[in-house]
Amino acid sequence: MTEQLDDLADLIRNERLRDLRVALDELNTGDIVDFLERLGVKDRAVAFRLLPKDTAVEVFDMLDQSLQHEIIEGLKDSDVAHFFESLDPDDRVRLMDEMPASVARKMLRHLDPRERSLTNIVLGYPSGTIGREMSPEFVAIPEHWSVEQAMEKVRRAGVDAETIYTLPVVDRQRLLKGVVSLRDLVSSEGHTAISELMMEADSVDADHDAEDAARMCADRKHLAMPVTDKEHRVVGIFTVDDALDIIERAENEDAARHGGAEPLNRPYLSTPVLTIMRSRIVWLMVLALGATLTVQVLDSFEATLEEAVVLALFVPLLIGTGGNTGNQAATTVTRALALGDVQTRDVFKVLWREVRVGITLGSALGVLGLLLVGWRWDWPTGAVIGLTLVAICTLAASAGGMMPILGKKLGADPAVFANPFISTFVDATGLIVYFMIARAVLGL
Amino acid sequence: MTEQLDDLADLIRNERLRDLRVALDELNTGDIVDFLERLGVKDRAVAFRLLPKDTAVEVFDMLDQSLQHEIIEGLKDSDVAHFFESLDPDDRVRLMDEMPASVARKMLRHLDPRERSLTNIVLGYPSGTIGREMSPEFVAIPEHWSVEQAMEKVRRAGVDAETIYTLPVVDRQRLLKGVVSLRDLVSSEGHTAISELMMEADSVDADHDAEDAARMCADRKHLAMPVTDKEHRVVGIFTVDDALDIIERAENEDAARHGGAEPLNRPYLSTPVLTIMRSRIVWLMVLALGATLTVQVLDSFEATLEEAVVLALFVPLLIGTGGNTGNQAATTVTRALALGDVQTRDVFKVLWREVRVGITLGSALGVLGLLLVGWRWDWPTGAVIGLTLVAICTLAASAGGMMPILGKKLGADPAVFANPFISTFVDATGLIVYFMIARAVLGL
Numbered sequence: 001m002t003e004q005l006d007d008l009a010d011l012i013r014n015e016r017l018r019d020l021r022v023a024l025d026e027l028n029t030g031d032i033v034d035f036l037e038r039l040g041v042k043d044r045a046v047a048f049r050l051l052p053k054d055t056a057v058e059v060f061d062m063l064d065q066s067l068q069h070e071i072i073e074g075l076k077d078s079d080v081a082h083f084f085e086s087l088d089p090d091d092r093v094r095l096m097d098e099m100p101a102s103v104a105r106k107m108l109r110h111l112d113p114r115e116r117s118l119t120n121i122v123l124g125y126p127s128g129t130i131g132r133e134m135s136p137e138f139v140a141i142p143e144h145w146s147v148e149q150a151m152e153k154v155r156r157a158g159v160d161a162e163t164i165y166t167l168p169v170v171d172r173q174r175l176l177k178g179v180v181s182l183r184d185l186v187s188s189e190g191h192t193a194i195s196e197l198m199m200e201a202d203s204v205d206a207d208h209d210a211e212d213a214a215r216m217c218a219d220r221k222h223l224a225m226p227v228t229d230k231e232h233r234v235v236g237i238f239t240v241d242d243a244l245d246i247i248e249r250a251e252n253e254d255a256a257r258h259g260g261a262e263p264l265n266r267p268y269l270s271t272p273v274l275t276i277m278r279s280r281i282v283w284l285m286v287l288a289l290g291a292t293l294t295v296q297v298l299d300s301f302e303a304t305l306e307e308a309v310v311l312a313l314f315v316p317l318l319i320g321t322g323g324n325t326g327n328q329a330a331t332t333v334t335r336a337l338a339l340g341d342v343q344t345r346d347v348f349k350v351l352w353r354e355v356r357v358g359i360t361l362g363s364a365l366g367v368l369g370l371l372l373v374g375w376r377w378d379w380p381t382g383a384v385i386g387l388t389l390v391a392i393c394t395l396a397a398s399a400g401g402m403m404p405i406l407g408k409k410l411g412a413d414p415a416v417f418a419n420p421f422i423s424t425f426v427d428a429t430g431l432i433v434y435f436m437i438a439r440a441v442l443g444l
Numbered sequence: 445m446t447e448q449l450d451d452l453a454d455l456i457r458n459e460r461l462r463d464l465r466v467a468l469d470e471l472n473t474g475d476i477v478d479f480l481e482r483l484g485v486k487d488r489a490v491a492f493r494l495l496p497k498d499t500a501v502e503v504f505d506m507l508d509q510s511l512q513h514e515i516i517e518g519l520k521d522s523d524v525a526h527f528f529e530s531l532d533p534d535d536r537v538r539l540m541d542e543m544p545a546s547v548a549r550k551m552l553r554h555l556d557p558r559e560r561s562l563t564n565i566v567l568g569y570p571s572g573t574i575g576r577e578m579s580p581e582f583v584a585i586p587e588h589w590s591v592e593q594a595m596e597k598v599r600r601a602g603v604d605a606e607t608i609y610t611l612p613v614v615d616r617q618r619l620l621k622g623v624v625s626l627r628d629l630v631s632s633e634g635h636t637a638i639s640e641l642m643m644e645a646d647s648v649d650a651d652h653d654a655e656d657a658a659r660m661c662a663d664r665k666h667l668a669m670p671v672t673d674k675e676h677r678v679v680g681i682f683t684v685d686d687a688l689d690i691i692e693r694a695e696n697e698d699a700a701r702h703g704g705a706e707p708l709n710r711p712y713l714s715t716p717v718l719t720i721m722r723s724r725i726v727w728l729m730v731l732a733l734g735a736t737l738t739v740q741v742l743d744s745f746e747a748t749l750e751e752a753v754v755l756a757l758f759v760p761l762l763i764g765t766g767g768n769t770g771n772q773a774a775t776t777v778t779r780a781l782a783l784g785d786v787q788t789r790d791v792f793k794v795l796w797r798e799v800r801v802g803i804t805l806g807s808a809l810g811v812l813g814l815l816l817v818g819w820r821w822d823w824p825t826g827a828v829i830g831l832t833l834v835a836i837c838t839l840a841a842s843a844g845g846m847m848p849i850l851g852k853k854l855g856a857d858p859a860v861f862a863n864p865f866i867s868t869f870v871d872a873t874g875l876i877v878y879f880m881i882a883r884a885v886l887g888l
Contacts, residue, residue: 028644030664037785062665151630158631165609165626165667182609182626186595187602200472218692220474221506221685223609223667240684241665248662251695252779258702259775260768268780269790273797277804280772287768288809292816294760305753312749312756316738316871319760323767323867324704324731328724331703335696336712341481346713353717360721365732372736423767427760 005035012043021050033062037267045074057086066266069098081110089118090135130213131206134227134236135162140170143177148190163239166224169198174233203228211250214243290424297428301435304444322392322430323423329354329400330422347405354401362393384438392430449479456487465494477506481711489518501530510710513542525554533562534579574657575650578671578680579606584614587621592634610668612678613642620670620678647672655694658687734868745879748888766836766874767867773798773844774866788853794845802841806834828882836874
């Protein structure tokens with residue numbers, strides 16, 4: 001498949017656009033997206049303009065935000081306006097977030113009144129909330145209706161609505177009373193009352209954090225969830241594919257931060273080298289600055305080092321083991337926080353677990369270290385290494401377990417506090433512990 | 445909410461089971477799952493047995509595999525058999541994978557013939573394939589039918605089928621011709637031909653890798669995808685919530701491996717400390733063993749170290765920076781591989797990008813290192829640190845970018861080759877480079 005896509009890219013390079021148009025016609029939208037993602041900015045704009053209008057909207061919807069933005073920039077103004085009109089309100093808002101404010105305002109002015117008011121509903125919620133990601137186009141069913149009435153409304157309104165598979169049921173004040181599934185509607189008699197089929201609704205408040213709402217939707221296996229305002233009136237709906245998008249963006253961010261970089265938010269191969277470098281340099285500088293702490297610690301123990309150069313040999317091993325233990329704990333806890341398995345108020349439960357895990361791991365490694373170093377060098381040095389391993393593992397596991405929780409309590413992304421940050425912290429404190437133990441045991 | 449769940453846990457401890465049953469009745473299934481996940485094994489079994497049958501099956505479906513297994517172990521044999529019968533075939537198979545083979549066989553024998561044969565279809569595919577995760581209960585529509593006929597079939601068969609929102613369309617040989625959505629069926633006239641509404645089907649082969657298929661389903665925003673055999677006959681369907689499950693399991697695995705541990709596959713707070721420790725100790729030992737390389741490298745340069753103890757001060761900083769650079773590259777590439785943005789055959793494109801990124805990052809840090817160390821210590825040492833930073837960053841970024849791809853080519857999980865593994869590799873080679881540069885520049 002991917003080889004075939006490379007052949008298509010050759011068609012652009014050789015300007016055989018007619019052939020490309022024919023070839024694109026034979027691909028399904030998913031394959032077209034894969035193809036576009038691998039192209040450079042200019043080639044992508046060329047290929048995109050060859051797509052039929054309907055396919056173009058579908059394909060556009062599946063692209064990463066940054067690529068959407070670039071494509072919009074490459075279109076003529078009249079095309080943009082038309083295009084903008086054919087998007088769903090939530091996708092439109094996401095795109096507007098990427099544009100300069102003046103362009104976004106102009107776009108909004110050109111929409112027809114109905115689309116503009118729908119877009120304004122979504123724009124009314126701050127970014128990062130589920131209100132900003134939901135669709136305001138939903139089909140609500142009054143609770144006193146029958147299945148027949150509901151099916152009639154679905155038939156009429158279904159084309160525009162984001163989903164018709166999960167329908168919010170409301171009372172006369174538009175307050176959410178429950179949900180009914182199209183599955184149940186289809187398999188019931190026409191005269192059945194909606195109130196008989198209605199299930200309890202799992203809904204979210206429009207001000208709720210978007211990632212959290214998305215995870216809830218995914219965990220609970222809902223195809224869609226109604227979004228309500230403070231008074232519990234239905235204001236929108238968000239579907240599992242919106243949830244997937246939100247989760248994927250969050251996972252990208254977590255993965256990147258975990259590795260000590262900012263997320264690229266675009267496919268790797270179509271990202272300029274300079275952008276990749278920029279996503280990493282700040283973090284690298286901050287971490288290197290943190291690491292100067294280790295230079296200072298070692299500098300202050302230089303006399304001890306000069307007396308026993310052998311101590312220097314184990315520095316990378318000890319801080320590496322500390323870093324690894326810390327990462328293990330931090331990764332587990334960060335993940336548990338993301339999945340909602342651990343709450344910030346569980347902080348002491350986590351600490352107590354990680355202290356025990358750290359001591360156990362440290363003891364196992366410590367005995368090994370004592371025996372190996374004692375046998376190869378001498379027993380006092382072996383004792384220093386063994387004791388240091390116990391101390392460092394305990395320290396690292398507890399710090400690793402606590403930091404993501406503290407980070408979340410401070411309102412920061414827990415992943416930022418994971419991995420590289422912990423290594424730096426454990427490196428410095430671990431070295432202090434190492435030299436204190438060495439001085440005590442070796443009598444330096 | 446979580447505080448309220450803690451109150452419920454107190455009801456178990458005080459054996460007020462009648463009150464608990466009443467309280468559970470008022471929770472929705474999602475909240476019940478959250479509650480059960482936070483309990484210990486015994487309390488969980490007690491609470492689970494209080495649930496009404498229907499709720500129990502729904503709740504069971506949402507629990508992690510390992511918890512499902514424990515609950516089954518806590519039930520009476522007759523309850524297990526009943527329970528087993530009420531699960532979907534794909535969930536049944538997933539549960540059987542966790543049971544001792546003899547128990548699983550006994551269970552299978554007690555199923556009614558129809559359920560047994562459905563289960564056997566899924567069991568026929570190797571684990572790790574989408575065939576093993578799909579549902580064999582789907583509603584296929586013959587392509588020569590009308591909407592009215594199709595709706596009639598959906599109404600009759602809909603209750604048992606995994607989904608009725610995406611329906612495979614087949615010819616007389618059951619070969620997949622396309623899909624039709626319930627949305628289109630509902631909003632069309634009864635006499636419309638199915639062939640008019642049919643869309644091209646994005647299907648997967650039953651032998652296809654499950655994670656890959658799940659990502660495709662999520663990326664392309666399908667609610668469900670038909671699964672076909674070698675002859676392109678429809679054998680099952682898998683839905684977006686199955687895809688979400690598969691992706692979550694894969695992400696858990698990646699996150700854990702990335703942090704140098706095995707995945708827990710169960711909620712953190714309900715995992716025994718010893719299990720957590722076991723998930724980490726093997727990796728930690730392997731990495732510590734790898735780190736003995738650094739001891740050997742330093743040992744072989746001990747003479748150089750004794751002559752210039754100042755060199756020891758920068759060891760943690762240098763290998764830390766190398767590790768960070770390597771992690772950044774490895775994380776980005778691992779993520780790009782998981783999302784399908786990078787293929788294994790892109791290996792040289794990735795190498796060339798990472799070499800350039802590494803040189804740029806290394807030069808920026810190197811100049812900084814040269815100036816700071818030159819000013820605080822002396823200029824020759826500054827030159828050593830500066831040059832080493834350029835070399836280490838380039839080395840680390842390229843190794844970090846390559847390893848996940850090589851790992852995938854070798855058929856291993858790319859995440860295994862990321863993070864801690866790379867640190868160990870970069871630590872050892874980085875130290876060699878450091879001392880070679882030091883010897884050359886300082887003339888030791």
